[in-house]
Amino acid sequence: MADAAVRAATPDDVQEIARIHRETWRTAYRSLLPDEVLGSLGDTTQAWAEAVEENQVLVATEGTWLVGYCVAGTAPEEEVARADGTLPDDAATTALVSVLVEPRWGRRGHGGRLLATAAKTLRDKGNTRGIAWIPEADRASTAFYAKADWAADGTVRTLDAGGRPLREIRVSGGLTLLLEP
Known part of the structure; x- marks a missing residue:
């Protein structure tokens, strides 16, 4: 395998992040989402430009190729609330994470590198736990x-x-993730 790495996303990465988002959803979620939903995935470049500017977005690379991304940050209350709407004691230190690899x-380990790198950054910012919706x-x-x-922590939603x-x-899980050599 060529050199694999994780780094902070830059504005130059936005077009490729948007392509990976669109193409991965069309491939990975073909059996989960109707064709019309997958076909309507439009240009998300502007949304990704804003995300890179305002959030922690990491990208995984292999050689010169951008192969995946992770968006991570403190979770909004509505994302971390229990099914009954109450907030857990650690709501203010819970992070929302989304990892996607083409x-x-x-x-090839890209997702694990993204998650471990995000976890370290989140811990450094005072987060104690992560959540993701899948x-x-x-x-x-x-x-x-x-x-x-x-x-799974027992909370579900229907979109x-x-x-x-x-x-x-x-x-849900901890943020003390370590990469194995």
Whole structure:
């Protein structure tokens, strides 16, 4: 494998992040989302430009290729609330994380490097726990987070995916992740 690394995203990465977002959803979620939803994924370049400017966005690289990304930051209250709407004691120090690696670059450690790097940065900022929302039927993401000792915490939500319900589970775990050599 060529040199693999994780670094902070820059404005120069925005076009490629938007492409990875769009193409990975079209590939990885083909069986979970209706064709019309996947086909309507438009240009998210402006949204990613804002995200890179305002949030912690990391990118994974292999050689000269950008192969994945992670967005991480303190979770909004509505994302960390329990099903009954109450907030856990650690709500103010809980981070919301989203990791996505282009499928053709999968199973090469990029997702783990992204999550571990984000976890260290979040710990340094005072966060104590992470959460992520994943489609309930997404076995690859469930297995990925399980390797980091993140597990479903019992909270689910149902989104409208073009008139078809998409059930998501919230996974949660610690931020003391270490990369193995």
